Amino acid sequence: MKHLSLSAQRFPRRATSAVAAAAVAFAFAGxxxxxxxxxxxxxxxxxxxxxxxxxxxxxxxxxxxxxxxxxxxxxxxxxxxxxxxxxxxxxxxxxxxxxxxxxxxxxxxxxYPKVNGSYSWTRELYSANALFPPPYGGTWYSENNALVSASWDLxxxxxxxxxxxxxxxxxxxxxxxxxxxxxxxxxxxxxxxxxxxxxxxxxxxxxxxxxxxxxxxxxxxxxxxxxxxxxxxxxxxxxxxxxxxxxxxxxxxxxxxxxxxxxxxxxxxxxxxxxxxxxxxxxxxxxxxxxxxxxxxxxxxxxxxxxxxxxxxxxxxxxxxxxxxxxDINLTAAFGFDAFGWSKFLQSSSRQIQFGPAIHLxxxxxxxxxxxxxxxxxxxxxxxxxxxxxxxxxxxxxxxxxxxxxxxxxxxxxxxxxxxxxxxxxxxxxxxxxxxxxxxxxxxxxxxxxxxxxxxxxxxxxxxxxxxxxxxxxxxxxxxxxxxxxxxxxxxxxxxxxxxxxxxxxxx
The missing domain is CATH 1.20.1600.10 (Outer membrane efflux proteins (OEP))
Structure with missing residues (x-):
């Protein structure tokens, strides 16, 4: 069995509709x-x-x-x-x-729909010789991540x-x-x-x-x-x-x-x-x-x-x-905040939003x-x-x-x-x-x-x-x-x- 998954994060409405219609048509065809x-x-x-x-x-x-x-x-x-x-x-x-x-x-x-919540706090020293250059590289940072997610199998x-x-x-x-x-x-x-x-x-x-x-x-x-x-x-x-x-x-x-x-x-x-x-x-x-x-x-x-x-x-x-x-069509959505440190954790710019259908075909x-x-x-x-x-x-x-x-x-x-x-x-x-x-x-x-x-x-x-x-x-x-x-x-x-x-x- 092969599974086809579609997800969207701030997906344009027209693009979402087009992809959904294509997925449904493909489902019935295949x-x-x-x-x-x-x-x-x-x-x-x-x-x-x-x-x-x-x-x-x-x-x-x-x-x-x-x-x-x-x-x-x-x-x-x-x-x-x-x-x-x-x-x-x-x-x-x-x-x-x-x-x-x-x-x-x-x-x-x-x-019925299911709702889950999660929170994580991570303290990490980033390498000065890897992906992140200074001032991030070689420095300790704390990351806060809070997320509330919901899903519903139709x-x-x-x-x-x-x-x-x-x-x-x-x-x-x-x-x-x-x-x-x-x-x-x-x-x-x-x-x-x-x-x-x-x-x-x-x-x-x-x-x-x-x-x-x-x-x-x-x-x-x-x-x-x-x-x-x-x-x-x-x-x-x-x-x-x-x-x-x-x-x-x-x-x-x-x-x-x-x-x-x-x-x-x-x-x-x-x-x-x-x-x-x-x-x-x-x-x-x-x-x-x-x-x-x-x-x-x-x-x-x-x-x-x-x-x-x-x-x-x-x-x-x-x-x-x-x-x-x-x-199977499963609707999923999630909302939360993700930021380094506490100062910007709950600001609007730290928001993370996910939504979209997941189709298992x-x-x-x-x-x-x-x-x-x-x-x-x-x-x-x-x-x-x-x-x-x-x-x-x-x-x-x-x-x-x-x-x-x-x-x-x-x-x-x-x-x-x-x-x-x-x-x-x-x-x-x-x-x-x-x-x-x-x-x-x-x-x-x-x-x-x-x-x-x-x-x-x-x-x-x-x-x-x-x-x-x-x-x-x-x-x-x-x-x-x-x-x-x-x-x-x-x-x-x-x-x-x-x-x-x-x-x-x-x-x-």
Whole structure:
């Protein structure tokens, strides 16, 4: 790239106008061009993806920010609030927003004139055998120089404005990323808390199993005393009780481990997890789907919003790169005083005045500007693809969770019937064993079946709660871009959809 600079110091008006006109004409005649560089990629519309069968509307409401309250456990919303209030992951996202905001301030400053002032005092001994003859040569002199200068980039082609818009878009993307971090953290904490509830439920099952096997052991002792059983049956009963106690101890270890996981999610030390009370989650909560999910999901998922703002930022980058093909015109002016010594420093004869335009013109750059623009279009197409993939993944997240809940509901029906039958069989086996009508082995087999079915029902019941939380997260976790400053209006959507046809520069 070659730069052409024009400056004037007390330049005659006619000469200045002539030079300026010649420079502008030369600019338009010699500037590089970006013909043939474009993109036809566009962000996908939600209605492009068929989802009415997989994600049917049920007339429900979108999740609200206090969605955790519906699970009936007052401790859960408190833990989520605690995690969101002071968590390193949220602090990292906020730091990224602050950094993006600084870029906005930097970019905005380029739109306005800049004024600088300077003063220098120099004490110098001039050589008697050099440029300056006596009385200057061989004498010490002090030089005072004061200057106030101003400059203003006219930004005729919108390069600085595009750079500012790009910085704003990056800040919006960072804000959306923070909202995504909040949604992810809240859902992760709720699902881990539900895991704690599951372990406590399984622990209750283990305690009941210990009681049942102790009852069988007492029956066995009576039968041994009556001569109906031997020490083999007695030792078997004692071993079964010990096995159940081992399972209980294992569950206690898992409970403690999950408590530490919750403490980490809270951003606290492991001791904080030991203070968490036993969960009392209501497993009957059912999240009904809102209508028009594909169309409304794009404003409910912060990851989609973040991807959307990245596309907008890429669009502004393209505008900036296109403006680079046109000349920059910078107006400069300066006024000050320059004199030897102090006596004449502020006199009219010591004035120095400078003014004039500076034109930076791309004439030949060996294809650097075109290569830069191609790179910006490549970034744009990558961001468009990322947006489309994020939208597809979001719809599939919702559909997958709905499918899993449907399948689990069918499993629950079968598992409850199996548990009812196994419990009845166990009770009959105990009665027959106590009456001496059946051996101990029959009771033990019936007990194992009943225990396995009860554990299955317990796992399915709390797994359904986990899927409900996952569904809430896939629906945005209460985020709504329309109620924040993150929504993109129609003009922004048009720009991001096709940057080639929406330019505010001479590139049209």
């Amino acid at each position: 500037c590089a061009n970006y013909s043939g560089i474009s993109s036809d990629k566009q962000i996908a519309a939600p209605d492009k993806f068929e989802a009415t069968q997989s994600v049917p509307g049920q007339g429900g409401q979108w999740p609200s920010l206090d969605w955790a309250k519906q699970f009936g456990d007052p401790q859960l919303p408190q833990l989520i609030d605690e995690a969101l209030a002071d968590n390193p992951s949220i602090a990292q996202a906020q730091a990224r927003i602050a950094k993006a905001s600084s870029y906005i301030d930097t970019s905005r400053s380029a739109l 930004d005729l082609w919108g390069k600085n404005r595009a750079r500012l818009n790009q910085a704003v878009s990056q800040e919006k993307a960072a804000e959306a990323d923070m909202q995504q971090a909040r949604v992810t953290l809240a859902a992760s904490l709720a699902r881990t808390y539900n895991q704690l509830a599951l372990l406590y439920a399984l622990r209750d099952v283990a305690q009941r199993e210990i009681a049942n096997r102790q009852d069988v052991g007492r029956i066995t002792n009576g039968r041994v005393a009556a001569g109906l059983d031997t020490n083999v049956e007695r030792r078997t009963a004692e071993g079964n009780v010990a096995t159940s106690q081992t399972s209980l101890t294992e569950l206690d270890g898992q409970i403690e481990s999950v408590r530490y996981q919750l403490a980490a999610l809270l951003g606290k030390g492991p001791d904080r997890g030991l203070q968490i009370a036993k969960p009392v989650i209501d497993p009957k909560v059912n999240v009904t789907l809102p209508d028009n999910i594909p169309a409304d999901l794009i404003s409910r998922r912060p990851d989609i919003i973040a991807a959307r703002w990245q596309v907008e930022a890429a669009t502004q980058n393209i505008k900036e790169a296109k403006a680079e093909f046109f000349p 791309p004439i030949f750059d060996a294809g650097a500007l075109r290569a830069q623009l191609k790179g910006r279009y490549a970034d744009f197409e990558g961001d468009v693809a990322n947006y489309n993939q994020t939208l597809v993944s979001a719809l599939n997240d919702v559909a997958t969770n709905i499918s899993a809940i449907r399948s689990l509901d069918k499993q629950m029906s079968d598992a409850n019937r199996a548990l009812t039958a196994a419990t009845s069989a166990y009770q009959l086996a105990v009665i027959r064993y106590k009456a001496g009508l059946s051996p101990q082995l029959q009771v033990l087999n019936a007990d194992d079946n009943r225990l396995a079915n009860e554990q299955t029902v317990t796992n399915l019941r709390l797994k359904r709660t986990d899927l409900q939380i996952a569904l809430i997260k896939s629906l945005g976790g209460g985020f709504d871009a329309t109620s924040t400053n993150l929504a993109i209006d129609g003009s922004g959507q048009q720009q991001a959809a096709n940057p080639t046809t929406n330019q505010t520069s001479p590139s049209q």
